[in-house]
Every structure is written in structure tokens, then in C-alpha cells.
Amino acid sequence: MRRGTIAATVLLAVALTACGRGGPSGGGEGGVSGDKLVLAVLNDQSGIYSQLSGKNSVAAVEMAVEDFKAKYGEDAVTSNVEVITADHQNKPDIANTKAQELYDRQDADLILDVPASSAALAVAAQAKAKKKVYFNIGAATTELTGKQCNKYTFHYAYDTYMLANGTGRTVTEKGGKSWYIVYPDYAFGQDMQKSFTSAIESAGGTVVAADPAPFPNDNFSTFLLKAPTLNPKPAVIGVMQAGGDLVNVVKQYNEFKLRDKGIDLSVGLMFITDIHSLGVDAFAGTTFTDAWYWNFDEQNRAWADKFQARTGTRPSFAHAGNYSAATQYLEAVQRAGTDGSDAVVAALEGHKFNDLFARNGEFRAGDHRMVHDAYLARVKTKAEVGEPWDYEEIVETIPASEAFRPESASLAAGCKLDG
């Protein structure tokens, strides 16, 4: 009898649950759902990428929201725009859970930033599953516009192709024919190693050896000691580390005096915050590819002044990229008149624009790569530095059409937006 009662209760409960709760409610037909836009910045707020993006990117997104409100005033699609943030600690599992929570629980309409390629890919999978928009700024992997591209994911600021194409090609053409590559052993590093190898080889150089290093890592002496013993001796050591790891490897490159042994340093990905934390001497003369530089022209400088007034530091390209991405998303919502993901994506695809960050910018419809002008930069020597943070000399502007992987190559890499 008792068992029967319990069984009945359980069955009742099952029946109740089966009836209740549908799937997540889709974006409204028109207008802004809940009359509120929620922009979520998901990035590293305490680890090795916290300087180059981190909390200051949240500030940049807040600036974008303020500028949007000031621009449209009463005409804005909604005056209620909230900026929220979460720390993913550069771990793909945490990024995966946080992205799910931001979309589901905190009703985020957009996730921004997400440095660390492995985390970036995890979030892309969530964006696809939840059918919510995702602008990646902080991560570099071309997988985002390759095999793992999807309808709701846009890759914004840079990628490994852009870096390799700029730095690898130029350095090789200028005489650095043989390379030794050290890369961090996760999606970003593996991707950088591949992109650089193909860029170096197509420019007529060779890669003598390529070694993966743990990520994150403090001690790079194994690789730095190995470099001069390689046969043939490489002319260039290409370090693909980023953020705090880059600072370590460069510091140790200088301690081991590899430049005196005839091995030049080439850096795969560098943010201005990296130069700032080590000082220009550590990098002087190094050529690298930059997506944006604060002291490039008046427009950049004016925004950098506003940014500095707010955060006390000059912006990296990730900060400017976050500002720009948030702005372009808000503009797209304004054009579409709704925050429904499909309508916003349609408003973004093929859209051409110029803004603070992107010159000759275009959201390519085929692979969702946002292409824009990139810059070949050289780190100034101490004598050339005129003011704090004045570290770079822009040597060459790489036009948007050449800076990024052609759309056909993305499709060949397996990108199917609706797949």
C-alpha cells in the first residue's frame, strides 16, 4: 500500500515535470526582449591575460554603451543597456559553464572578448547551441572562422593568420630565413605554430624546429638553451607565448643573451601592455603585427585619452576592439530594431564600416570574420620614446583585403555557418 502511494507520488511528479517548462524562449519578433540589452564581457580578470584585456575591457564596453546612448538619445532602440562580466580564468570548462549561465540565467544578448583560444572555442559552441550572438575579440585561433565557425559567432580583432602573415612573412623576407618556434601547448599556440610555419615557408624560409611549451609556464630555459645547439642554427627564435608567458620568455631570452649569439627575437602576438610591463629595452627593434595602436592618428589618440582618464592606462588593441565590437553590435540592434539574434546577425553580415578600431572594416558574410586594416609595427628604442606608452612605430599598413585569410580559405578549412 505504502509503496503504491510513493509510486503514485513519483509518477505524479514525473507527469508534472513532463508537462511544465518548454525550451528557452526565443528572441521576440520585434523590439528588444524585456526592453533590455545585456552585454556580457567574459574574460580573464586575474590571470596572465588580465592586463591586456581584463577589467579594462569591461570599462571599454561601458564607454561604448555610454557613447551609443549619447549618440541616439531618445531614438535608441532601448535606453536600458546593461554590462555584466564574468571571469573564465582561461579555462575552457569554466568558460563553457559561464557562457551557458550568461546566456541562460543572466539573459545576456551578447558575449564579448573571451581570450584564450580553447575557452573561445568552448563559448562558440555555447553560442551555437543557445542561438545567441558572440563576438570574439581576445582569442586568435582561426578555428573560429574555420571548422568551428557558426552562425552566431563573429571573430573580431585579429587571428593567427593575420599575425603570421604580417610578422612571419616580413621577418623572413628581410633575411630571417631559418626559424626555431616555441609555442604554448594549447589551441592558440598550435594554431600559431601552423600559421607561422606556412607563412615562413611560403616566403622562402625554413622552420628548423618547433617545440611546445606548457601553458602557463614560468621557466623557458630548456628551449632557450636548445636554440643555439640546433643544426642548422636558427637565425630567429619565434616565441608564440602571450601575456604573462611572453613577458617571462622575453625576460629569459635577454638573460641568456641569445641576441649576442646571433639569434634574433620575433614575437608572434604582442600587446602594448606586454611592452609596458617589461620596458622597451627588452623588445627594442622587434617587429610584430598589431591590430590597432593608440597613437596611430588623432582619432585613436582622442579615444585613448578618454580611456586613460577612466582607467589610468593606455588601451591595448583588445580594449579598443571590445569598444568597437560593442558599438557595432549596438548599431546592428539599432538597425534591426530588435535584439532577436537572427535579425542582428542578418544586420551584421556584409556590413561595411569605419570606426575607432576598424578601418575599412567588413563583417564577411561567408565566414563571419571581421576584416580591417592591420599594422606592421616596430618597437621603439628607449631614445625614440617621446612619452609614456609611446612604444610603437607603425612601419606599414596591411590593407584589410590582405591582412586576413581569404574567405575561400576559411570555407576550405571547413567553415559551414549553418552546419
Add this chain to the structure above:
Amino acid sequence: MLSRRLGPLWLGLGLLAALALPWLVYPPVALDIACWALFAVALDLLLGFTGLLSFGHAAFWGSSAYATGLVAIHTGLPFPLAVLAGAVVAMALAVPIGWLSVRRTGIYFAMVTLAFAQTIYFVVNQWGSVTGGENGLQGVPRELGGVDLSDPFVFYYWALPIVLLGIAAAWRIVRSPFGRVLVAIRDNPARVRALGYPVERYEVLAIVLSAGLAGLAGGLFAVGHGFASLQEVYWTTSGKVVIMTVLGGIGTLWGPILGAILLVLLEDQLATAGFDGINLVTGLVFVLVVLLFRRGILGTVRHLLLRRRDRRVPDPEPGVEPASAPAVEPAR
């Protein structure tokens, strides 16, 4: 005994709680609770009932997470079969690990299991072409013959029966003659050996069974998240499940479930509140429990109730023994 009659009531209440969980908390968190609860129960089978502290259970949880993910990705089998395959892999892995580990006891056993788990971690990390290395195994599908499981709320109810079966299996194991022998080994291995039982073989079997249950939990976790990462095989995962088990009360079977609920909820609350020092808080809670309530939450409650009953020995009041208490005492 009234407790006999109360047993089904507690069970019913527990089932209702399990069914109501995704209504009360965010559904993915509910699934986390279910998976971690089964994982903690699996560990309790070893820690509480066999007296072996495994500090490397992430090896079984994680290897199953990866195996489940790989099976689901490459074969497209329905997820329960993929999870089962993961559990089988975990059990297969447990045979050599268990066989070698039971040669040591106490702290040495814990260290040996930790070493094996770290070995697994490095294998998973280095075997990037299969496991995805640092990137983790992404895009694990939730396949079930065309049923739409994309809503975590729906998926919870498909995953719950597997968790309940796992817990029921653990419950059955500790009540079987085999389970009694395990308890006897915990309390006095020398005497059990003298009685003619092959102690090591029993221990290895306990490890394999525990690994199987941990594997079920790990596989479900991977399917639930659509993702298996290095975190699953990392030693902190082994530590977390030990904390849950000790927090709830070892050797109680229901305690670890309570521990899992509390710890997952605590972490979720802290993370949602944007608090950074999650590990600091769980660590503090753990230290407090070890210092003040050695028996864990449920263990302490049961102990107090038993002591109250013992004081009234002449007229034992029926019903004060919590019905959820497993039959550990009779074996002593």
C-alpha cells in the same frame, strides 16, 4: 522497528527532492549535483565501507568522461550507451590501478592512487590528437534516437535514472554479503584474512565497482556539459569529491549526496555572486568540518541520535534511529 517503516518514506522524500531539483535550482547546476552526488557515493563505497582513501578518483571520473565523449562523438550512440561504455573503460582502468594500489595501505595507498591519477592526467594532456589536449574534448553530442535533449532541464530527467540506478547499486552493494566483508576489512583486515577471505581481491573488486559508479557519473557529466576537459582528470577533482564525502559523512552513503548538494550549491552561489575565493571558502568549510564534526554532517547527526537512544537503553524509543543509516553497525 519503526525505522523499517520510515525507510520508504525517506526514500520517497529523497526521490521527490531529486525530481524537484531542476525546478529549485538552475537545471545545469541540478545535473552537476546529481553527477557529483553519484561520484561521492562511489568514493564513499571505498572510503567509508572499505576504509581505502583513494586520492585519485578523478582518474576514473575523467577517463570515463573522455571515453564517453569519444564514443558519443565518433559513433553517435545514444548517450546512455556512451556513458555505459565510459563506465566500462573506467572499470577496466581500475583493475590494474587497484591491483597495484592495494599492496599499500593508509597514506601510501592514497599517494599511489594520486600518482596513477596524475599519470592518467598527463596521458590525456599529451594525447592531444585524441583528447584535444588543453582544448578539451569539445562538442560531445547528446544523442538519444531523435529526442531533443538540448534543454538542460529535459536532459536532467533523462540523466536522473542513471544516477539513481548508480546510487541504488551502491546501496545494494553495501548491504550484500560482499559489502559486509568490505566493512569487516575496513575494521580489521587481519581478522578477515584469518577467516580465509582474500582481502586484496575484495579490495580490488571494491575499487573496480567504485570506479564503475564514478565512471557513470563522469560520463553523464561530460554529456551534460557537452564537453570533457583536463579539469576532469586533474587532482583537484579527486580532492573535491573527497571533501564532499567527508563533509557529508563517510560510511553513510546518504551523507556524500548531502555533501555534493552543499558543495555544488555553495560554489554556484559564490560564483554567481562574483566572489573569487571559492576554494578558500570550501577549504575553510572542510577544515571546520574535520575539526568540529569528524563524522561529517550526516554522520554527526546519526551519532547524536544513536547516543540518545543508547542512553535510554532500558526503553529504546523506536524511530530515533535515522532510517537512512546504512547497516554498518550490525557488521561490527
